[in-house]
Structures are given as structure tokens and as C-alpha cells.
Amino acid sequence: MLRGTAAAWGTAGAALLAAWRQDEARGALRRAVALDPSTAEHWANLGFAGLGRHAIALAEIAFDRALRLSPGMDTARAGRGTLRMLNGRLRAGAADYEARLSLPTFQPSRSYSRPVWDGRVQPGKTLLIHADRGHGDAIQFIRYARPLRAQGMRVVFHGPEGLLDLFRASDLVDDLSGLDGPPPAHDLQIPIMSLIHRMGTDLDSVPAAAPYLRAPDAAARRWANRLAGLSGLKAGLVWHGSVAFPYHRQRSPGFEAVRPLTGVSGVTAVLLQVAHGRSDLERLRPLGLVLDLGTELRDFADTAAAIQALDIVISPCTAVAHLAGALGKPVAVLLDQGAEWRWMFGRTDSPWYPTARLYRQSVFGDWSEPVERLCRDLSAMTAT
Numbered sequence: 001m002l003r004g005t006a007a008a009w010g011t012a013g014a015a016l017l018a019a020w021r022q023d024e025a026r027g028a029l030r031r032a033v034a035l036d037p038s039t040a041e042h043w044a045n046l047g048f049a050g051l052g053r054h055a056i057a058l059a060e061i062a063f064d065r066a067l068r069l070s071p072g073m074d075t076a077r078a079g080r081g082t083l084r085m086l087n088g089r090l091r092a093g094a095a096d097y098e099a100r101l102s103l104p105t106f107q108p109s110r111s112y113s114r115p116v117w118d119g120r121v122q123p124g125k126t127l128l129i130h131a132d133r134g135h136g137d138a139i140q141f142i143r144y145a146r147p148l149r150a151q152g153m154r155v156v157f158h159g160p161e162g163l164l165d166l167f168r169a170s171d172l173v174d175d176l177s178g179l180d181g182p183p184p185a186h187d188l189q190i191p192i193m194s195l196i197h198r199m200g201t202d203l204d205s206v207p208a209a210a211p212y213l214r215a216p217d218a219a220a221r222r223w224a225n226r227l228a229g230l231s232g233l234k235a236g237l238v239w240h241g242s243v244a245f246p247y248h249r250q251r252s253p254g255f256e257a258v259r260p261l262t263g264v265s266g267v268t269a270v271l272l273q274v275a276h277g278r279s280d281l282e283r284l285r286p287l288g289l290v291l292d293l294g295t296e297l298r299d300f301a302d303t304a305a306a307i308q309a310l311d312i313v314i315s316p317c318t319a320v321a322h323l324a325g326a327l328g329k330p331v332a333v334l335l336d337q338g339a340e341w342r343w344m345f346g347r348t349d350s351p352w353y354p355t356a357r358l359y360r361q362s363v364f365g366d367w368s369e370p371v372e373r374l375c376r377d378l379s380a381m382t383a384t
Contacts, residue, residue, distance in 0.1 A: 007038030123152025130158030211328030240277025255280035263287030266382030325353025
């Protein structure tokens with residue numbers, strides 16, 4: 001029996017971590033490293049358990065120890081990169097985060113044969129930026145296309161079909177194509193999340209100018225007309241992210257948690273929720289004035305056009321939060337206690353999105369306090 005051994009506690013901790021039970025995982029992994037401080041995997045997992053609750057000091061010690069024991073451990077290096085970016089050390093963190101590209105979870109959906117761009121601007125050359133994770137990542141980092149073009153490079157994009165009309169209307173790239181087909185012709189290529197590293201970004205050099213996206217003109221006119229007659233403050237509302245990543249269980253409050261936001265006097269809630277999360281509406285009714293657009297939004301161009309006609313957007317860490325920020329629209333982002341690195345540690349603002357205000361959990365799993373704060377702020381907005 002392995003009961004009580006480092007191996008048993010390490011196995012239990014890894015399983016708890018995979019189930020997003022970070023507090024229990026942290027306890028098990030502390031025991032594992034106490035019994036056997038020489039196993040890098042236990043230390044790396046302890047780092048991730050700390051990262052998932054923003055236990056910055058613990059996670060940094062754990063990742064550093066894992067890398068001392070196993071310098072080539074890309075899992076730990078990518079974890080340390082995430083931690084450093086969370087804590088504001090973007091340049092060092094982004095360099096470490098490149099280790100993710102060797103991990104199966106981060107493998108692109110297709111291979112690209114041209115050389116990886118090394119960050120040197122080469123006027124006249126065509127750089128292919130390809131989406132390597134979720135829609136929100138592409139929306140956040142496509143911002144780098146514009147400064148690269150301004151420096152003389154030709155920039156093309158290969159990514160999800162649902163983003164193409166939006167990116168085309170925003171005139172960010174010279175050409176683009178969907179992942180179902182071949183990429184545009186190019187000389188060099190890079191995964192979109194690697195741009196933060198290759199461009200040498202630090203907190204004082206984040207390209208934060210917004211808006212950098214805009215909806216197609218026809219869609220913008222259509223949705224502006226559709227929403228023009230709504231009364232009061234028009235607040236877009238999302239409560240659930242994609243289930244493609246396990247993190248959705250932690251980041252998505254669900255409609256029940258955000259339901260009080262639909263009952264704020266003077267506010268019309270415009271529901272932008274698509275796909276997962278819509279089933280919540282079968283058992284819970286909104287409290288006040290509501291327009292549900294969730295079945296009418298066909299792609300991100302439609303969603304962008306609707307957002308442009310709103311006063312504010314409310315969302316957890318989803319692509320819609322990034323979209324609202326990229327459109328320069330006021331956005332209230334509801335964040336769990338272990339929110340992703342891109343929202344930084346302890347901040348109520350975002351260096352990436354000047355119009356964002358962050359509403360963080362103070363108690364893990366409890367959305368009531370940030371939702372109450374946001375209800376008060378919405379009430380104040382209607383009073384001005």
C-alpha cells in the first residue's frame with residue numbers, strides 16, 4: 001500500500017488538481033513534497049495548485065524548486081511563466097510561457113512549415129499569425145497586427161471562421177482565412193499568443209489603444225436600429241464561458257449568480273449568452289426588463305455590432321469580455337479568485353483594456369459580493 005507515502009499524496013494531489021479542487025490539492029501536495037522533496041512533478045503540481053488560488057509566493061517557490069530539480073520540465077516553466085505574467089512581470093513571464101508550445105494541450109490544430117518568426121521586423125515579409133487557443137486569445141492579441149503593419153510587414157491571419165468577418169471589417173490584417181482551409185501565403189509564422197513575447201511586451205509597453213476592432217457597417221446599422229428603442233441603461237450580460245477548457249467550472253458564475261443584475265432599476269439587461277449556459281434560462285427567469293439575443297447572434301461580427309449599441313457589457317472571463325474591451329466599450333468583468341494571468345493579480349483595472357473594470361471574488365466560489373458591488377455601480381450609473 002502507498003497510503004501515507006509521498007507517491008500516494010502526489011497522486012491524490014494531481015487528481016484533485018485535475019478536478020479543479022485546488023485547496024485540497026494544495027494540502028495533499030504539501031504532504032508529498034514534505035515526505036519527498038526531490039520529485040519535481042510534485043513541486044510543479046503544487047505550483048499549479050497555488051496558481052489556481054493566486055497564492056503567489058507558494059506558487060513561485062514551487063515552480064522554481066521544480067525547475068531546479070528538472071530544468072527541462074516545460075510544464076513547470078510554462079506554469080512559472082503564467083505566474084510571472086499574473087504578477088506583472090510580462091517580459092520574463094512571456095519568455096517562460098513559450099515552453100507551453102511543447103505541451104500536448106497547446107499543440108496547434110494544424111502544422112505550419114514556414115519558419116517561426118523570431119521577433120525581428122522584416123519590412124516586405126509576410127507574417128502569418130495563427131490562432132492557437134480560444135477565441136478570446138485571438139481577440140486579445142490580434143492587436144499586435146496593426147503595429148507590425150505600421151513597421152512595414154505584411155500580416156495575415158489563420159483562425160476560427162467566427163472571427164473572420166469581424167477581423168476583416170476591422171482592417172487589421174492584409175489577408176485572412178479560416179482553419180478549415182489553407183492559410184494565406186506567408187514567409188514566417190507565429191502562434192498568436194507568442195506575440196507578447198516576440199514583441200518584447202512589458203507592463204509599460206502594452207499596446208492598449210482601443211478600439212482596435214469594429215463591427216461590419218451593415219451589422220452595426222442593423223443592431224443599432226434593433227436596440228435603439230430599449231429604455232434605460234443597456235447592459236449586455238454573459239454568465240458562462242466555453243466548456244472547451246476545464247477552467248470553465250471556476251470562471252463561469254452561471255445565471256443564478258448574476259440574476260440580481262437583471263433586476264437593477266433603470267437597467268435593461270440584454271442577454272448575449274450563446275451555447276452553454278442558456279439552459280439556465282429554462283428554470284430561472286430574469287427579474288426585470290430583458291431582451292434575449294442569444295439565439296440571434298451568428299458570429300462575433302454580430303456580437304460586436306450588438307455590443308456597439310449597448311452602454312456596458314458584463315461578462316466573466318470569456319471571449320465576450322475581450323471583445324467588449326477591444327471595441328472600447330465599458331466592460332465589467334466578473335472574476336473568480338484564481339482568474340487567469342491576463343487579468344493580473346489584485347487589480348481592478350486592466351493594462352490590456354482601458355475601459356474594463358474588474359469585479360473579483362473575495363471568497364472562492366462566492367459570486368454574491370462582486371455581483372452586489374456591480375449592482376450598486378449600475379444603480380449609480382443610472383442616477384447620473
